[in-house]
Amino acid sequence: MTRRESPVYLQIDQGRGWTVDGHIELFDVLKGPKKLDIGSYPPMQSRPWVEEHDKMFRWYEYWLKGVDNGIVDEPAVSVFVEGSREVVTAAQWPPKETEYKALHLRPRHKLSFEPELMGTEHAAPDGSYQAPLTVTDKVEVLKWSTEPFEEPTELMGTGAAHLFAEIDQVDTNFILRLWDEAPGGGRQLITTGYLKASHRELDEERTTEGNPYHPHTRAVPVEPGRIEEYVLRLYPFAATFRPGHRLTVELSNDEPLADAHNALLPPDAFHLPVGRPVTHKIYRDAAHPSRLVLPFTTVTPPHAAGPDAARADEGARRGGS
Template sequence: MQSRPWIEEHDKMFRWYDYWIKGIDNGVMDEPAVTVHVEGSHDTSTGDQYPTKPTEYRSLYLRPRHKLSAEPELMGPAHAAPDGFYQAPLTVSDTVQVVSWSTAAFTEPTEMMGTGAAHLFAEIDQPDTNFILRLWDLAPSGQRQLITTGYLKASQRELDEERTSEGNPYHPHNRKVPVQPGVVEEYVIRLYPFSNSFQPGHQLTAELSNAEPLADEHNSLLPPDAFHLPVGRPVTHKIYRDSEHPSRLVLPFTTN
């Protein structure tokens, strides 16, 4: 029987405590510092740092008809109309509006490991909103697995350029910068570290919303207090993805 990853990690954690607290020489410090369990392939990768494999950042661009593509959009804003969604306050409706974009089905195993980022060019009609981005591994059967998330309040969009790198933006969150309604801004959202291998026939789907759906494949498992506070006002969002506004995901593809 194959052991579960969380059992293996708990065992290693206890052995680490035995070594440092009880002084038991059990060899745990001779083992690789990082063990990564890759979703999708169920492989295990070890190394001295994370990510455990060489990676390169590649962009997947938001395109018309809710598509994600390695090729950027060629049409300008006059012809590539933005995607949009409206969110009413949850005191008015508990329906969460979601807009999504998906890749074509992968033809070969495609592995990603590390942090990521989303660069979204958006216009809103209020001084603030939430951006909640979730990436899914969508199987041909329709079943899907959440692989990572990213959260950003629009008024906290300011970046620390010295600490920001490709695929790993850094928001200092030390002041509020209100949004000017009706103006297109670039919002850079950090995606939490993840590791996933998309198998042939699977697709990567990115979902964007202002609030978190109360019940889906992932959130139905969470306690009621696990959700982010919604914005208490109606907000209309326009997501531009044309040649002048290259909205995109920047993701860590492994190279071996």
Template sequence: MSKLLSEYLGLDVLPHYWDKRYTKNLDKLSKPIYKVQKIEDVWLTLRDGTRLCTDIYVPVGAKACPALLAWSAYGKTIQGIKRGAIPPESLLFDHSLEAGDIDYFVSRGYVYVIPDPRGIGKSEGVFYGVYNPQEQEDIYDVIEWIAAQSWCDSNVGMIGYSYFGIIQILAAAKQPPHLKCIMPCSFVDDYYQHGYYGGVGSTYMSIYWELCPSNKPMPWSIKMYGEEKVRQMMTERLKDPDIAVNSYFTKILTTWPPTYHTFFLDYLLHPLDGEYWRQRSANQIYEKVKVPVYLHCAWSPMGRWSAPIFSAMNDKRLNCPKRLGVLEGYDGLELPYRALNEECLRWYDMWLKGIDTGIMDEPLYKISIINSSVRYEHEWPLARTQWKKLYLRSFGRLRWDSEPDSNLPPDGFTHLPPSVSTEVNKLTYRTSPFPHQKEFTGPIELHLFASIDTTDANFIVNLYDVLPDGSRMPLPRYGALRASHPLNVEKSTIGSPVHNNSVSIPVKPGEINEYVIEINPTAIVIPQGHMLELEITSMCPNECHKETWIGKVGNMNVIPSNATTSYKIYRDSDHPSYILLPEIPYTPSDLWLQPIEDTLVDYL
């Protein structure tokens, strides 16, 4: 008898990111042959006596199997809700449903373990905020508990997206003996930069208030400094006029005991980089990670999401079997997260079941090129990159040639605080239509000569693909910088500027400075007739639901300055402001992915 290959493997379709040159032993790949049984509210005890409540999903009738641990502070019960995959536009969309596709893996012979962490849901103990050091130690204990259970064959991996992904390297660095591999689908290397991109504060982390169902919350700052010091820090933080004018922040900073939105209190108390953030940052512990790591992210138009996986891959301290994939965009996001099921299966079958799926034969990087296809690369930035400067010019132009004249008047805009205006002023610069398509794949940075009339300010920059009809499509293209955070030239590399975010050095008003701003890396083909547009502004509120008051703090995005600020942007021969772009002139044909054909296969 014969079946289509996809049907034989228990798949709806063959994944577009499998390559026929490297994918092997498909006949041995785990297949959906088991029913799923949920064992609810199993209690386990941590080393200090604290008990965690856990849900366990097991394949019915299977012998001891490898286990996948899905860990976050979002609560275990919701991860198993049966309602189908839901897109962001649905009123029921919940970004905390990130544990992954439970039935997919359990039916293929994996045990799925989802605990309520300490102080979350039904579990005992105090919740000290996301990724805290206590949480990292707790995961060690849970992994070793899992490995000792009768339903586990002693091989444990970690699985999940976003929170479930970010925590994985932090846990792996603790080196639990029975952890055999991880696959962070969405990853952060520098947690300060995640919350204060380029030193610019945002309200992004305010979402954890509703996402983490804590039954006993406490800010980590209390554990770090004690109550008296935290009281002083809260009082001092309210002296910042950008914070004091915001009633959402004032509520958090004037509540005692400080159990109202404890994690965002920690966030507000640490506007500069330091030990608090380093305790949650993967780039502090790479040398301690010994298990195989598959890093993945999507090309995201907001936040600092794509840069971290590339910096991690380039860090020689992460000296373990590793691969990187960027195989999707956020436009197709649905939760529960299922987008990479087949790639995850190849990874876990390789390291937890000993099936050589060929995934380690592939080149290090597998990248989806927007407006094109998927291909492999051997390094990042690409060795064949031609670095091109796209200069800011007068009349809002972007040009490949620099301005020949000096002493030209600058462009400018005025930041108006949201306490006095709803205007969000900005400058835009646009290319002419591209006569031929161009590919830009790699890191991007903006060199901007500017002055401000205050001692500090936010620079927010965005890149857009402008279609012939004038509509704009956001690239994975967001960058930010606090003017007072100095550039560290020695640590910076081309396309990846590094700033000292542990200090804030006041800017001299009116002084022209060169600001080097990281813009998220990308991989995109700009078609013929399209244009690139650069946008420079001081804040970027979320336009969704702007007419409503519910959740306004989340729509704030960047925390706006409360000072009216005049920005001047210089772009003459003495001050050549430009975007540094990674143009890829050609790609060898063997780097492009060669898909597997869904043909008929014989089976017994």
């Protein structure tokens, strides 16, 4: 029996970024008996994940003691879904069929399923100036949000953020965080994406919709003042946005020093700051369609896109009557 054919039990929690990726990649290449459990978002479970011990013991009982407890007859993949707090099982990841849909960055810090129709001269870019963290504690954050969802809306899988940006330096960081924002103001981090601007090159053969692949084989300095498209990969996640909740995306070039998410992290878990002042312009007009490409498992109601979609639907109804 080869290593790939040996029985393997994998357990990881959402929100751990590249370690979630690693678990899924390993699960996909294993040829023998295998299990993948993706748990809830931190706060971290107690070590060594005592909450998962019952399932782990059943796995070891079967393979080490020969106890026929039914563990190998159960679905190979188990995923905790944030928001609905359901556990979904399947034979593969993602555990449901998905359809990639675009949420477009729009003026007035809106996210919409409808693309922007105005050109750059009317839909001027959003901007931020980030001073080095050696001289300030403030991290500048740009933010865009959907209208509140009126029906439960589920997403599972990886995603991508296509950002058309102009900077005045040869490099910067793009740090993106996607949140589930509740009506009362509470929020849950859903997933993250990171990209160093000089590592923007994509492997076109390995890149698919909603799942970009960066080879990271060389650094290519940015030409200051030039608008470039940067594609960030969003780490695997599973979440349901409940009625009244909004999907919010935040973009910065350094990580906030302390907030509801980063307070959970150890000191060595942060990305290195840029170290130089950088001005960012994020274009999101008809010629520069900055957008999120996300894996929906449910049909998203048009009204979740906001008034633009509602007006388009009304126009379609009138035109067809």
